[in-house]
Amino acid sequence: MRIRNLALAAVFFGAAAAAAWFVTRPEPFAASHWEGLGAPDLANGEQIFWAGGCTSCHAAAKSEGEARLVLSGGLPLNSPFGTFHVPNISPDETAGLGEWSLAEFGNAMTRGVGRNGEHLYPSFPYGSYARLTSKDINDLWGFMQTLPKSANVAPPHELPFPFNIRLLLGGWKLLFLTDQSRVTVDTSDPKIARGQYLVEGPGHCGECHTPRNALGGFETNLWLAGAPNPEGEGRIPNITPGSRSISGWSESDIVGYLQTGFTPDFDTVGGSMVEVQQNLAKLPAADLQAIAAYLKAVPARE
Structure with missing residues (x-):
């Protein structure tokens, strides 16, 4: 009887864990969401770039002039949950986003899903960027491809347990991520x-x-x-x-x-x-x- 109860408990908790994962799993948009957008409007992309304040976090501290367009990352963001390090989002193929597609960029911006299907931390404000139209994402992405490359590799986040477990972010998104x-x-x-x-x-x-x-x-x-x-x-x-x-x-x-x-x-x-x-x-x-x-x-x- 005891073995049977343990088996039933294992099945129950396994099913509960599977259900929890299902409702909190990363959910990027389907590939079709990012298709057919046409050539980007670079002038509009630049306006979205400045409206979004990309340089404030992703350029080197105290950058001025053209240096503000080098999105090398690395800035530490201190928070109650630990220290986040802003990534390199320049067009560099190794350290930055040079190998990313529009869909991968768009899903990071609006769904908080990384290139490898992982949840991103909301220190990156995708909770706000979720409201961006597909056109503006396409235009912004096009403009960002024109910016200088940087080979700087940002350090990893410094987060204590349990905040270093990305799976928990699915629950956070379930509670707080909305485009309304x-x-x-x-x-x-x-x-x-x-x-x-x-x-x-x-x-x-x-x-x-x-x-x-x-x-x-x-x-x-x-x-x-x-x-x-x-x-x-x-x-x-x-x-x-x-x-x-x-x-x-x-x-x-x-x-x-x-x-x-x-x-x-x-x-x-x-x-x-x-x-x-x-x-x-x-x-x-x-x-x-x-x-x-x-x-x-x-x-x-x-």
Whole structure:
């Protein structure tokens, strides 16, 4: 009887483990999802590149000018879960993404699935990039192929147990990965709709400006309401209309800040926002106006 019970228990736990793996397994898009997109629009790809802030993490620290386009990786990102090291995403065939296909790149960006079918850590903000259209992914990929190569090999992540077990990320994705809108705004206004796409998608503003729960998922009722600085010092500000610091800013004030780095009081951008502002300043004025319209439209949080 005891042997029979042990056998039944083994079967039960085996079935449970198989079921858990099935519902949390990596799920890239089918190959057909990335077919038929045509030649990339490199000008649009460059705009998505700057909106996405690729250089802020993937270029060498304190890079300026053309050096910001060398996506050599290696930057350490400290977090409560350990230290992540940003990968080389230059077109280098060995150290970077030179041998990757559009589908492999697109599945990493939007599904958090690596080239070898593994879950990627959400320190790479695919939870936001999941909203990118296939066209924008194709255009971005095309633009990135024009950038300089780097042979730098980034070190591996430094993560303690159990965070070093990638299979657990399937459960995280089940709970938190979505391509749905973060908040409800009036998307009948095309300017607000465009702003929502830019802020919630390539701009991934919520990754820093929204607080997280113990599992690293967003506290969705506090979208853009400010959060502890992921780098460990200070706090990332509230950028909703309920913020005490920017609630009085007009849409034109926000646009001016993103274009110049100056606040309406002639203070200057600081901290990690310096590079973000420099990246966003390269976008067309219409996109900056859309971002401003969206930020004035999101639910106010005090």
